[in-house]
Amino acid sequence: MNLFLTPKALVRRHLVAPVARLVGSPLPSPLAGRVVLVTGASSGIGEATAKAVAARGARVLCVARRQGELDRVVREIEACGGSAYGYACDLTDPAATDALVERVLREHESVDMLVNNAGRSIRRSLEFSYDRMHDFERTMAINFFGPVRLTLGLLPRMRERRFGHVVNIVTWGVQMKAPKFTAYIASKTALDTFSRIAGRETWFDDVTFTNLRLDLVRTDMITATDAYRRAPAKSPEQAAALVVRALEDRPVTISTVAGRVGEVLNLVAPRLSDAAMGLMAARMPDSPAARAGRGRT
Numbered sequence: 325m326n327l328f329l330t331p332k333a334l335v336r337r338h339l340v341a342p343v344a345r346l347v348g349s350p351l352p353s354p355l356a357g358r359v360v361l362v363t364g365a366s367s368g369i370g371e372a373t374a375k376a377v378a379a380r381g382a383r384v385l386c387v388a389r390r391q392g393e394l395d396r397v398v399r400e401i402e403a404c405g406g407s408a409y410g411y412a413c414d415l416t417d418p419a420a421t422d423a424l425v426e427r428v429l430r431e432h433e434s435v436d437m438l439v440n441n442a443g444r445s446i447r448r449s450l451e452f453s454y455d456r457m458h459d460f461e462r463t464m465a466i467n468f469f470g471p472v473r474l475t476l477g478l479l480p481r482m483r484e485r486r487f488g489h490v491v492n493i494v495t496w497g498v499q500m501k502a503p504k505f506t507a508y509i510a511s512k513t514a515l516d517t518f519s520r521i522a523g524r525e526t527w528f529d530d531v532t533f534t535n536l537r538l539d540l541v542r543t544d545m546i547t548a549t550d551a552y553r554r555a556p557a558k559s560p561e562q563a564a565a566l567v568v569r570a571l572e573d574r575p576v577t578i579s580t581v582a583g584r585v586g587e588v589l590n591l592v593a594p595r596l597s598d599a600a601m602g603l604m605a606a607r608m609p610d611s612p613a614a615r616a617g618r619g620r621t
């Protein structure tokens with residue numbers, strides 16, 4: 325029995341769904357008929373998530389900056405019989421984000437579920453970051469302030485209707501605390517902590533949060549990093565399957581085994597963990613672009 329789930333999801337997954345399968349009428353996905361807003365839906369994990377969620381009968385609101393890519397994703401979903409709408413928005417722009425909230429609530433009445441997926445990663449050692457305060461500001465802008473603003477905009481309607489779920493795509497780095505990712509992991513950790521606390525305040529309104537602490541996924545985000553070329557990585561579709569699970573079952577967190585081991589090591593043997601992580605980081609130098617101050621990851 326998975327105690328990370330809500331009681332309702334526990335009953336559905338372990339009692340109602342097996343019985344329904346047994347009598348030959350499997351339950352529809354809890355996403356059927358829901359309105360689900362996915363940020364960063366123009367590529368990678370967000371695009372795969374939008375398609376997977378639409379395939380389960382949800383109406384998907386796809387948000388990102390590139391209108392052309394959003395149009396393509398919406399067309400592809402519609403071609404498969406799904407329902408999708410594209411909204412171009414720069415989530416680091418507070419006024420644009422507020423306007424997005426106002427528009428989607430006007431056009432769809434409510435958003436039942438939100439996937440805070442849009443993000444950016446920066447992989448750069450401190451020694452190349454001393455004059456780069458803006459790396460810390462821009463990761464916070466898209467990985468923390470953007471999703472927090474969007475969540476705050478959509479929460480009142482969710483609480484009023486007494487249903488809602490928010491999934492944050494964070495990283496196993498939140499547990500590992502991997503060197504060279506100070507800006508990125510700190511911003512994702514801020515979102516992870518915000519949501520864990522927010523979820524306690526909204527629990528009795530049946531509005532819940534999941535932090536999905538993903539490991540490596542083969543998307544545009546990691547292409548700039550040579551060290552990741554041969555590393556094992558999930559496909560965007562495998563990552564999207566985890567997002568669907570987070571939306572259907574509403575667990576507190578979804579983590580990898582390695583992430584959990586890293587978290588425990590950080591708790592029980594923090595200095596051993598420092599040494600192990602330091603040695604590992606030394607074997608994977610900064611990319612030439614990161615050293616020259618141009619790197620994305």
Ligand SMILES: NC(=O)c1ccc[n+]([C@@H]2O[C@H](COP(=O)([O-])OP(=O)(O)OC[C@H]3O[C@@H](n4cnc5c(N)ncnc54)[C@H](OP(=O)(O)O)[C@@H]3O)[C@@H](O)[C@H]2O)c1
Binds near residue numbers: 364367441466496546
């Ligand atoms: N790939 C990995 O290994 C990995 C691992 C753990 C967690 N993650 C997280 O997974 C999420 C998705 O990343 P990905 O790997 O799928 O990379 P990706 O293909 O580069 O996707 C990033 C998405 O974010 C959108 N975005 C970026 N800045 C934005 C802004 N200012 N406003 C609105 N949308 C913005 C991009 O769309 P536009 O450019 O069209 O705006 C794009 O759709 C990120 O939060 C990332 O941190 C990734």
